[in-house]
Amino acid sequence: MRILVLNGPNLGRLGTREPDVYGTATLADVAPLVEAAGNPERPVEAEVRQTDDEAELVGWIHEAVDTATPVILNPAAFTHYSYALRDACAQLQGVAPLVEVHISNPHARETFRHTSVVSAVATGVIAGFGLDGYRLAALAIAAR
Numbered sequence: 213m214r215i216l217v218l219n220g221p222n223l224g225r226l227g228t229r230e231p232d233v234y235g236t237a238t239l240a241d242v243a244p245l246v247e248a249a250g251n252p253e254r255p256v257e258a259e260v261r262q263t264d265d266e267a268e269l270v271g272w273i274h275e276a277v278d279t280a281t282p283v284i285l286n287p288a289a290f291t292h293y294s295y296a297l298r299d300a301c302a303q304l305q306g307v308a309p310l311v312e313v314h315i316s317n318p319h320a321r322e323t324f325r326h327t328s329v330v331s332a333v334a335t336g337v338i339a340g341f342g343l344d345g346y347r348l349a350a351l352a353i354a355a356r
């Protein structure tokens with residue numbers, strides 16, 4: 213199974229970005245974690261991408277819709293205000309699962325992070341488990 217693992221703004225800087233919040237692992241560590249959710253009978257292939265550009269991220273969701281590909285999405289700051297991203301994600305409903313992932317637990321942080329405009333159109337949400345959240349998301353997708 214192929215999973216698109218899409219990451220929004222500033223996540224390309226994992227490893228050096230606020231390590232007290234996001235840890236010291238980098239985005240390069242995500243693909244093996246996601247692929248660890250597979251097994252010999254059902255291998256998982258992770259295609260990890262990152263962009264700081266809202267339009268590019270929206271385009272990648274369209275691609276997932278058109279190819280019925282499951283998505284693990286960390287929308288980063290777009291989580292909190294991008295209706296364009298939300299509307300793109302809504303098109304995936306009934307087509308393929310989408311799991312929203314956050315490395316930190318946004319609910320334990322600033323008030324503006326308590327709102328996700330994406331969650332209502334996601335299949336589910338995993339937050340607060342560090343990078344392991346990506347593996348947990350892949351397990352959830354693989355179990356469906």
Ligand code: DQA
Pocket residue numbers: 221222223286287288289290291313314315316317318325
């Ligand atoms: C984040 C949480 C967001 O609030 C923040 O803007 C991010 C990362 C997380 O993974 O914890 O960039 O999505």
